[in-house]
Amino acid sequence: HRVGMMHRGKLIMTAAPEEVKKAMPGAVYDLRCEDVAAAYALLRGRVPAAHLVFYGDRLRFWTARGEEGAREAAGWMREAAIADASLEAAEPSLEDAFVALMEQDQSGETKPCNH
Numbered sequence: 001h002r003v004g005m006m007h008r009g010k011l012i013m014t015a016a017p018e019e020v021k022k023a024m025p026g027a028v029y030d031l032r033c034e035d036v037a038a039a040y041a042l043l044r045g046r047v048p049a050a051h052l053v054f055y056g057d058r059l060r061f062w063t064a065r066g067e068e069g070a071r072e073a074a075g076w077m078r079e080a081a082i083a084d085a086s087l088e089a090a091e092p093s094l095e096d097a098f099v100a101l102m103e104q105d106q107s108g109e110t111k112p113c114n115h
Helices: 017-023 036-044 067-079 094-107
Strands: 003-007 010-015 027-032 052-055 058-063 086-090
Touching: 003 017, 003 094, 010 017, 010 094, 017 094, 027 036, 027 067, 036 052, 036 058, 036 067, 058 067, 058 094, 067 086
Parallel strands: none
Antiparallel strands: 003 010, 027 058, 027 086, 052 058
């Protein structure tokens, strides 16, 4: 099976779902803490909204900078006294890959987080 990823009428990628996920720049992390809404508010002030998605009891966080971006986010959590926050690398979904590839397509390159 193959999927096609389109953005604004332009086909940006056609591949098997696993290949699409592997082509995604950066990395996805699951952020867990007692006050997920506070974590979202904190991160939303520093990264684009498209990089953050609520997933039930956790927050899914995508960073084009991979582990470096995750370490920086963890530091922000500590500074804001959200001490119980944990970031764990997660398998990207097709939606995660689409958002990352769409952003890459818009600029011609991977956009880093806005800090």
